[in-house]
Amino acid sequence: MTTIALLGTGLLGHAIGQRLLAQGLTLRVWNRTATRISTLVSAGAIPIEQLSESAQGCDAVITVLKDGPATSDVVHALDDLRGRCLIPMGTMGISQSRDLATFMNSRGGSYLEAPVLGSRPEALNGSLLVMAGSDPDVFKQQQHLLSHVSAQPVLVGPVGSGAATKLALNQLIASMTHAFSLSLRLVQQADVPIETFMEILRPSALYAPTYDKKLKRMLEQHYSDPNFSTALLRKDLMLFLQEAMQSGLNPEGLSGLSTMLVQATAHDLDELDYCSLHELTQSIRP
Template sequence: MTIALLGTGLLGSAIATRLLGCGHTLTVWNRKPERCQPLVDLGAQQANSPALAAAQADWLITVLSDGPTTQSVLIDQVGDALRGRRVLQIGTIGPAESQQLADAVHALGGSYLEAPVLGSRPEALEGNLQLMAGGPDELMEEALPLLRQLSQKPVHLGPVGAAMTTKLALNQLIASLTHAFSLSLHLVQQGGVAVEPFMDLLRSSALYAPTFDKKLQRELSGDYSNPNFPTAHLRKDLDLFMAAAQQAGLNSEGLSGLAALLQRSSAAGLDELDYCALHQLTAGQTAAATPD
């Protein structure tokens, strides 16, 4: 296939690398052109604009930071070049934003499938992302050969909005589980309890989630570098979940404290670090009391 990929951040660059490894002809674009160079070294072509990237593509894949950015790039910059193009929108945005984007793409003569993923750079490179799709049945069928190179089992959840709703529901669990584990870990340590006996009890209980062990060493060592999913993205996705929950008439006030906590990550210098760096925020006064 001839594919254009817009957005070569952590996830986008990994997806692009995977597609090149599968033998596709790939054109890439990023608002920071230097971020395309590693992909050019692997055989991708680099476009000077989103419209030029889309011009000859069978599929146009977007992996951009948020809804407004995706709208700006696809509708304002690609614009009329969307006619006859099939868009695969992977970036996490709100369900309502996704529907608005689909309507705008259709108005310009293109077709639109939302396809957010669970997983990050390692899974993308291996083609093991958990991919959920929302959009027309016939477009899903057309996309399957491509989707199966990114995910072993792509799941079609329904019309546009269904996949983004599911993605936000899953990312809310990432935020809540990480927050809950961080607080518990701090408390047992402050109480003088050794970490391993606590973890042994947790692992053998119904309370255990694998993400606890996945993040344990980072939290114990305080090393949050080389993220696959940064704190700023977790904050953005939790805010999107709360907005969607409010629109659905749900009571999400229990998440307000966590959302407020994550608002402090920028000033704390945690935005570009791994999302479990929120462990520094839950430390509260104990962080200041920790000796150098």
């Protein structure tokens, strides 16, 4: 039976753990805050007592951690990596991912970056979108494992390409949510009924399903119970900007949005759903 170590059991990591258990895998779990593994342990997961021993007896190590530095700190603390495959599913920078691949190779292990698009509901039903970056042989070896959380995991290229794809997609989340919020504010100011606006938008080439997904939350100012927080969105946008500049691109158009997301901390929006940035596009008052 396949044995997996899962390191990081926040909202997404916990849901991935539930899915792996439901699929019949043997799961060992660790989280920096130990109380966050309790429900997974109650469901049959095996607690990891010492972080350094996480990889022992495991076929693969999946990490779902905040960012690249957090992932690197945890992975560098692991012993017995020879023959193990490290599969980080969190968002991180391109160079950060490549550095982890180099480290795993130096320890006799393999590496497959597998950031995901989707959140808790998609993780629970196995419909996350996985964008893998790895050697094709490593992807083939781990494809069955990935299929437990994704209907069709995609190999997008070598290590670094998965990280780049995930950052590109998360930039769209930020930009599209911001643009939709501004459009809603403007039509409301002009007394255009929101449903009239949506009836025109939905059949057009401008429409994206995320607009309807977040519309009710925005109109009702219901931002609690997030699957993806404003703080995480800001972190990913800042990382995208960093990678874009290092690649010689011109991301100046995003500077206003990044500044706005920094303001979210003062407005206590950080731990709320990312569409709470709608609160920051209200009318500017003297």
